[in-house]
Amino acid sequence: MMLAVTLSAYVARRFASSVLLLLAALTGLVALFDFIELLRRAATRADAGFGIVVTIAALRLPFMMLQIIPFAILLGGIAAFWRLSRSSELVVARAAGISAWGFLAGPLLVALLFGGLSTVAISPLSSALLSQAERLDSTYLRNAGGITALAGGRLWLRQADRAIDPDGVAILAGRPALPGRRGERAALRLEEASLWRLSTADKPLARVEAPSAVLLAGRWVLDNAVVFNATQGNQNQAAPPARIELPTDLTPDRIEDSFASPDTLSFWALPEFIAVLESSGFSAVRHRLHYQSLLSLPVLAAAMALLAASFSMRQARRGGVAQMIGLGVAAGFALFVLDRVAGELGETGTLPVVLAAWAPAAAGLMLALTMLLHLEDG
Template identity: 70%
Template sequence: MVLTPTLTLYVARSFLGATLAVVAALTGLVALFDFIELLRRAATRPDVGFDIPLEIAALRLPFVAMQILPFAILLGGIIAFWRLTRSSELIVARAAGVSAWGFLTGPLVVALLLGVVATAGISPLSSSLLARAERLDQTFLRTGGGLTSLAGGRLWLRQSDRELDPQGVAIIAGRPVATRPANLPRPGDAPRFELQEVSVWRLGGTDRPLARIEAPRARLSGGLWVLEDAVVFGTDRVTAPPRRIELPTELTPGRIEDSFASPETLGFWSLPGFIEVLEEAGFSAVRHRIQFQSLLANPVLALSMALLAAGFSMRQTRRGGVAQMIAGGIAAGFALFVVDKVSNEFGEAGSLPVVLAAWAPTLAGLLLALALLLHLEDG
């Protein structure tokens, strides 16, 4: 394989420019439709002005760009390679003895770096902004919603409780206190979380009942559940006078809220620790594990899309069928996207292991793209 630095950098620059242009165009188009939909929903709320839909749409921009990036790499690569082929630049390079693998090195490195930057750099930013956008949407534009509607009006939590037993657990049930628009936390404010009509079952390591607590209200603050006027029922069913009880916990208001929100509101670096705490608290972390594995697979997916773009667009124009080849590339990318979503659904349902659900479509696309290039170049 002959490597020519000047040609490699030239092709890589063309590929990067076309990809970034497609990312900007598609992100702007999706954001425009999203903003129009937000305006339509805001029209039914007389207390919501033009600024709220605009802020929500702007906060969603990095997340939209993250979702569009693989398809933008495919479409941008098709445009870049087709232009180079139409101008005969790639044909001349091949006639000079440079194979496709030689001048594809630059675009493949660029695609891989774009995937790494998206996962490690853009993901934390997009998740933070998306979480803020969802809170604004939930508060100002949606009717109802929140934890109460998601949990059927009563929230159940499970956490470790080593005060009475080294392997004990506590099961907490209550009705979440609704957050009013005026109470929307501002950046830097500590979130609040309260439950009403609270029941706490304290169990031993073998699920042996140790005590039950009933309280009209519980507040989560500073690593403690603070139960006011709580009544304790012991194993002998004798009640103690109402008093204030504090239960240590590893849960935080943010983690409880995030467990009911979409995993996309958590960044790549935050997901591993959150998954660990979520499972210790008795929640299912399957969706979050799939999201983490999908972020890990992003660079490989970007590489696969670049290879697909090369395989479907470097055919010489004198052979005809260029439009069919480009349409085939777009169709292949869309099919890969659909397979990825279907695989994730099977993973969330437990029908497929998490790693297989997240990585199988990406690896299958990579192998198919390599097979196509090998067929066109060496076959």
């Protein structure tokens, strides 16, 4: 028993060092190509200096690392197990009565640790830095800006409205403009605002027209708003202009983030943001898919580690080692393609979000376990 634990720890150290080396090499290679692409885009921008390009490329490094981790585990694991097989260390271990399941426990725990740290630690860091990189990219390398560009003209929002009905719904539309003249620098202002207040059964309760609507802390403020009460006999009869306040959970950052990539949101902030997004009428499919993908990352990392073992522990004297390693790399990239296809199907609603996020990890894990059972137990 002590021999198995010692051997498992030894294999785990070899596995971890190989994965870290591959992770650094692959991240550096991808970062180099990204840096060259940023330089090409900055060549036509007079205000985008070399320092800005370096800053953007550096801020994107954790995001690239997060994308590369599964492949680093696969390739690093293949390299580590192949070296152990080539030096006959695994052959000696098996001759001593230690099964593959015994010395694979350590690498499996290391892979789970890599996946877990990627989800709970690297992902929040990646999202924060990527958000800054996107802002710099938008300011210096792209002609885009603000909610107006993202919304394409009029902005439509949906949220809960309990002022008239306990389960009521409010739909607010308007043309995004600069903040109001009240001094609220972070406020969002909608010109030519229209507000529809609906019951649970989507029955119209009231329509409100206002010259503008300003989003303040926890509320929308509509000045000089004219209310058309749909519950009265004459729906065209308007009430005198008045100031209307509508409670809300929205903020300008949350509205703009709803149009941004889910990669710019922290793993810890995603559940609350998804709830606010859906209650406001936005589609949260991309964000839920991203959240489930981050949850499945430790399982995917474990699957990659087991795949690396199953394709690289063949004894060198049997021959065909290069072919087996090539098949292992091909299996890893097949999982990558499956992940992309499942993600596209999940975003379009063809597949449930949970299935689309967990299918690649589950498929890789089952394939690896099948290969190892065949290799170990025949």
